[in-house]
Amino acid sequence: MNTQKIIQAGKIAKQVREFIEPLIKKDMPLLDIAKKIEDKIKELGGEPAFPTNLSINNIAAHYTPSHDDKTLAHGLLKVDFGVHVDGWVADTAFSIDLENNEENKKLIQASKDALDNAIKLIKDNYSQGHSGENSVQKGGALKPTTSEIGKTIQETIESAGFSPVINLSGHEIKQYELHAGLTIPNMDNKKNILLKEGLYAIEPFTTTGNGKVHDGSPSGIYMLVDEKTPRSQTAREVLNFIIEKYSTLPFCSRWIVKELGIKSLFGLKQLEDNGNLHNFPQLVEIQGSKVAQTEHTILIEKGEVIVTTE
Ligand code: MN
Numbered sequence: 001m002n003t004q005k006i007i008q009a010g011k012i013a014k015q016v017r018e019f020i021e022p023l024i025k026k027d028m029p030l031l032d033i034a035k036k037i038e039d040k041i042k043e044l045g046g047e048p049a050f051p052t053n054l055s056i057n058n059i060a061a062h063y064t065p066s067h068d069d070k071t072l073a074h075g076l077l078k079v080d081f082g083v084h085v086d087g088w089v090a091d092t093a094f095s096i097d098l099e100n101n102e103e104n105k106k107l108i109q110a111s112k113d114a115l116d117n118a119i120k121l122i123k124d125n126y127s128q129g130h131s132g133e134n135s136v137q138k139g140g141a142l143k144p145t146t147s148e149i150g151k152t153i154q155e156t157i158e159s160a161g162f163s164p165v166i167n168l169s170g171h172e173i174k175q176y177e178l179h180a181g182l183t184i185p186n187m188d189n190k191k192n193i194l195l196k197e198g199l200y201a202i203e204p205f206t207t208t209g210n211g212k213v214h215d216g217s218p219s220g221i222y223m224l225v226d227e228k229t230p231r232s233q234t235a236r237e238v239l240n241f242i243i244e245k246y247s248t249l250p251f252c253s254r255w256i257v258k259e260l261g262i263k264s265l266f267g268l269k270q271l272e273d274n275g276n277l278h279n280f281p282q283l284v285e286i287q288g289s290k291v292a293q294t295e296h297t298i299l300i301e302k303g304e305v306i307v308t309t310e
């Protein structure tokens with residue numbers, strides 16, 4: 001791992017969050033918010049690690065504005081963005097209530113508290129019992145496990161009267177790999193997997209509903225899955241650009257239109273049909289209930305726990 005680049009990406013993410021949070025107002029076009037975030041990331045010396053997710057109310061994740069999007073900010077808005085420096089990612093999210101709604105505020109607070117408690121649990125375990133490169137010995141057992149973290153998240157959210165979204169989870173991060181290796185659940189999944197040293201995103205999702213999301217419409221957020229050569233020249237040009245510019249990190253149709261023009265949308269469609277790209281679905285709460293999210297990235301290295309995006 002490149003500690004210096006991981007820390008740098010985290011610092012940029014923190015600055016961007018502090019820059020954008022006070023600027024977001026009801027009825028601001030989502031396109032403007034995404035542009036401000038992504039421009040600021042570049043201005044500070046990073047690159048967007050994935051398209052800015054601006055998901056409203058019952059859409060839990062994977063809504064990014066299209067190039068001609070007309071949606072205005074409203075409701076309970078989740079702002080989830082990433083920064084990378086040479087493929088080392090900082091992944092962070094916050095939620096805003098744009099309706100002055102008490103339930104929204106409580107739902108957001110519960111996701112914040114769940115994240116705080118999860119981070120506290122990890123820090124406590126590491127500071128009290130670190131016993132080697134990769135493990136923590138405490139009372140004879142290796143801790144913390146990912147299920148204990150999930151249990152803390154679940155209990156915090158349930159004690160506030162809400163449910164965690166159990167089929168969304170935090171994740172390990174590797175270079176140019178946003179979702180790698182370990183999963184950090186938002187519930188006690190009873191899997192006693194030790195949280196080893198590494199880079200992780202923790203992201204509790206809270207909901208007033210039952211606690212599950214399903215796949216919605218295609219999001220226009222893509223990821224390269226196969227480099228096989230497509231037949232059309234347009235598609236080949238778009239593919240080469242994607243390999244060069246984004247590698248294995250997610251990108252979106254809005255970025256492709258901006259860089260290569262509106263005609264490149266045909267190339268994108270051909271690449272999808274040819275099996276080169278995965279088009280992520282939007283993730284929508286199954287009962288149509290509201291969802292809030294808070295996320296930070298943590299680096300655990302040499303027995304030390306650093307919240308890179310805080
Ligand atoms: Mn995120």
Ligand code: MN
Pocket residue numbers: 091170171201203295
């Ligand atoms: Mn994440």
